[in-house]
Amino acid sequence: MxxxxxxxxxxxxxxxxxxxxxxxxxxxxxxxxxxxxxxxxxxxxxxxxxxxxxxxxxxxxxxxxxxxxxxxxxxxxxxxxxxxxxxxxxxxxxxxRAIPSVEQFVAERYLPHVRERLRAVVNVEAYLRKRIIPEIGRKALDEVTPQDVAELRSKLIAEGLANGTINRHLATIRAMFNLALRWELYQGRNPAASPGMLREQHRDKYLSSAETRALVKALDADKDPVAAAVLALLIVTGARRGEALNARWEHVDFERGLLTVPRSKSGRPRHIALSPMARAILQRQFAVRALAPNNPYVFPSRKLPGQPVEGVRGAWARAKKAAKLPEDLRIHDLRHSFASVLANSGTPLNEIGALLGHSQLSTSSRYSHHSPQRLIDTATVASRAWNLVPEPDAA
Structure with a gap:
């Protein structure tokens, strides 16, 4: 030297x-x-x-x-x-050098995190695997720019995906970078903080009282009583299909009138309130439990020991046809119908949200326009308090 x-x-x-x-x-x-x-x-x-x-x-x-x-x-x-x-x-x-690539972060940190917290993680995995990782996966977290997100958004639109599906992709990217920043894996800003969410048109399809009665009658006569019972429970509780299919007897509390979902769509436990009709459906299932004494599920499979009923699509198709309901009516529309009839009956949105397990009031607010007269009556309260409402003409 x-x-x-x-x-x-x-x-x-x-x-x-x-x-x-x-x-x-x-x-x-x-x-x-x-x-x-x-x-x-x-x-x-x-x-x-x-x-x-x-x-x-x-x-x-x-x-x-x-x-x-x-x-x-x-x-x-x-x-x-x-x-x-x-x-x-x-x-x-x-x-x-320590800042991971998007692909590495997703595999090692993000997906293990969301798998512990989200029931709908299968959708998130698909968004990442099919479109997000191929587009930005090789870049380090701090290299991804708002322009990259905008280009991905444009490609999703060009692919012809529904606005709601595009928004779910963008929300996944935003949540992913929020976590990376919270965990201090890089310094900077979230490139998907304002990803340009698209306007979503909610598909409004609701059963009338007559249609609901016709559907219940058709289910009562269906050849598959277990699948029919699942659908009947969805009608009177507004529960999600998976919540009913995966219900176990250990989660049913007849005394308190509750069906507990240990892990809901949000990843948290929730309790489904059981009306007298819902309780009657479960009690009928309990009465025939002797047919599958070792099956822990409320709606047991007839083919697979210890497993829930495989599905309800067959019973759904038969019941729709027997009740003369629209072919494009979905099982999930039963949940919307439940919420809609509550809104029309004047049930406060926060209570509807509690019954359906919504984590945000904005999710429940989509049903507010189904009770216009109730809203008109409520808006009139202020005018009446100011004595501005004209008195009815004397007879």
């Missing part, structure tokens, strides 16, 4: 390394920390410094030929100034 001024001429005139020698280091006598390291076939530049804790670090500046002596010196000068101002270039570089 020697100390001298590192110049292009000096490096050009360096003698070859002695036989058996591996490297020879030259420390610049003008810029402390600037080093040229000679090996058998290359010369590489480094900058050495000590951090605030006295730990020594070296940063590789490049090989001669890839960079010039002057370029390496200028880079070393810049790093020395940064250190003098309290910086730690090596730590900053290590921190950048």
């Amino acid at each position: 020697a100390a001298m001024t590192i110049t292009r001429t000096m490096l050009r005139d360096l003698p070859l390394l002695p036989k058996g020698g591996t490297k020879y280091r030259i420390f610049d006598d003008r810029l402390v920390g600037f080093i040229a390291e000679q090996r058998q076939t290359t010369i590489t530049f480094y900058f050495r410094y000590a951090d605030a804790r006295g730990r020594r670090h070296e940063i590789k500046l490049g090989r001669l030929g890839d960079v010039t002596v002057d370029q390496a010196r200028k880079r070393a000068e810049k790093l020395k100034a940064e250190v003098s101002l309290g910086g730690d270039p090596a730590a900053d570089k290590a921190k950048l």
Whole structure:
């Protein structure tokens, strides 16, 4: 090791390394920390410094030929100034290298996190696998920009996906980066903070009283009483299909009139209130439990021991046809019908939300327009309080 001024001429005139020698280091006598390291076939530049804790670090500046002596010196000068101002270039570089790619973050951190909390994780996995990862997966978290998100959004639109499906993709990206920021995996902003959500048109299809009675009658006569009972429970509780299919006897409390869902769509437990009719449906199932005494499910499979009924699509199709209901009526529309009739009867939105297990009042507010007269009557309260409502004409 020697100390001298590192110049292009000096490096050009360096003698070859002695036989058996591996490297020879030259420390610049003008810029402390600037080093040229000679090996058998290359010369590489480094900058050495000590951090605030006295730990020594070296940063590789490049090989001669890839960079010039002057370029390496200028880079070393810049790093020395940064250190003098309290910086730690090596730590900053290590921190950048530690930032995972989107694909790595999703596999190692994000999906394990959401699998513990979301019931609908299958949808999230599909959004990531099919479209999000192929588009931005190779980029580090801090490299993804709002423009990247905008381009993905444009591709989803061009693909012809429904607005709601596009919004679910964008919401997944937003949630993913929010977690990465919360866990301090990188510094910056969420590139999907304002992803440009599209306007969604909710599909409004609700059963009338006559249609509901016809459907219940058709279910009572269906050849599959277990599947029919599932659908009947959905009609009178507004429960989700999966909540009914996966109901177990340990979750039924006849005394309190509750069916507990240990893990709802939001990932949290929820309690389904059982009306007298809902309780009667469950009691009928309990009465025939002797047919499957070892099956823990309220609606047991007739084919697979210890498993719930496989599905209800067959019973649904037969009942719709027998009740002369629209072919495009979905099982999930039973949940909307339940909420709609509550709204029309004047049930407050917060109570509807509690019954349906909505985590946000905005989700329940979509049913408010189904009770216009109730809203008109409520709006009239203010005018009546001000004595602005005209008195009816005397008979």
